[in-house]
Amino acid sequence: MAREKAAELLTVRQVIEELxxxxxxxxxxxxxxxxxxxxxxxxxxxxxxxxxxxxxWLAERAEGTVS
Structure with missing residues (x-):
């Protein structure tokens, strides 16, 4: 099931809504x-x-995270 979720493809519209x-x-x-x-x-x-x-991509941009 985790692999199935990872393979989900989002449209540009879905991405900009999530952002x-x-x-x-x-x-x-x-x-x-x-x-x-x-x-x-x-x-x-x-x-x-x-x-x-x-x-x-979102996780990489989170403020306050330590790399």
Missing amino acids: GGISRRTFYRWRELHIAPRCIRLPNGELRVRRDVLND
Whole structure:
């Protein structure tokens, strides 16, 4: 079950909603700056973000954490 959750693919809309409703433009700007979570480009050109990648990306940005 944990593996099944890790393989979940999120749409850009789902990601920006989870990030507090940032604008689509902000997300794509972050991609240009290489600071957005890693995306997967599907054969139809749409982007997806793996759930585990988003969770790791958020954890890396948590304030007050010790590396």
